[in-house]
Amino acid sequence: MSDIDVKYAALGGAGGWLGPAMTPETVAPDGVGRYRHYRSGSIYWSPSSGAHEVHGRIRDRWAALGWERSFLGYPLTDETATPGGGGRYNHFQGGSVYWTPATDAHEVHGAIRGKWAALGWERSVLGYPITDESATPDGIGRYNHFQAGSVYWTTATGAHEVHGAIRGKWSSLGWERSFLGYPLTDETTAPDGVGRYNHFQGGSVYWSPSSGAHEVHGAIRNEWARLGWERSFLGYPTSDELSTEDGSGRYSEFQHGSIFWSPATGALACRETVRLHIKCLTAPTRFSINQMIANMRVTYATAQIGVKYVSFETLNLPALNDLDVGGCTAGSATAEQIALFANRNNVTGTDVVVYFVRSTQPPFNGCAAHPAGQPGAAVASGASAWTLAHEVGHVLGLSHVNDNNRLMTGNGTDNITNPPPDLIAAESATMLASASTV
């Protein structure tokens, strides 16, 4: 009896599930091994692999790949039930084919199979493969998708798994063709024991239950790392990296602050945030609201204050469009200021509301006097590029200084001589202590 005949007999012979022979024992096309087809499967033999049966959808997949002449080579096992249950597999010389009713049969091999095996095969977080190993769209790497994640491989990065919300973020950014490139790590528990991350070639994606999954990269990531990652005062990222309104800077928001970056300032960590709402009666004419907010960001970042632009609303209040601000005295408000600032419209707590009006009467660039408990300011349509930042500075507790290098110059912000204007350490401390920075 040949080894194929011995295997056939062990499986029940003609009365077994393989059924009767359909071919004689035949030399395989590769000239190395031998096979015999039966009604319900095949037995393949080679000197190095021995005789093993392969059948059903696993055999179909192996056949589609090229039988023994594929990279899989000859079977090393019969079809076997998986330890995790619900599936079947054959191992081959060059990989494996796994099948379940839900996933059908897919091959996994090489470094990707090695990663999957190290994680626990089908009992890992990944579950069963739902694709064969495939070339990535960028033409550089390889991947298998699994039921609950993926393994990506390149020669430069090796094979790493990515799954869940982190994979979802990576996918939404464009997979390996995004600035993140390929994963450099598996998903890993962060040192604080709470969150998870994957590092990638071009950055990281961090996830925690309360913050979700967000990417962080470049100089902002470097600064966050320098401060201690998630164990720093910043906690986890709550946004991807964002562009400032004028495109001149970048920032990422974190649970307890933000990091701002611009070419001029480098990366600046912000301990607190001013939550800004804009309500517009008349749009400014010299500088856009977005330009004023972008300017506010860069100046405030030097004082460790981030800016969260929470909402914009157009108000149609013609009677308040040339706003009587009286003497613009902190702590007192005119009837028109009281009427205007009553339009907080669901803005909560200590958030700052800035009303853009056609003019103030008497004419100023802006006025930060506001009714008690309604922190905010008015900015006139002829305001300077720094008026918004200046008026909110008053709201946060700052007073005028006689220095045109500084944001809080009392000589008019059009006279600022060194943009972005300075906020000194004592001013930063005052702003951080304000109830309107959180």
Ligand SMILES: [Zn+2]
């Ligand atoms: Zn002022």
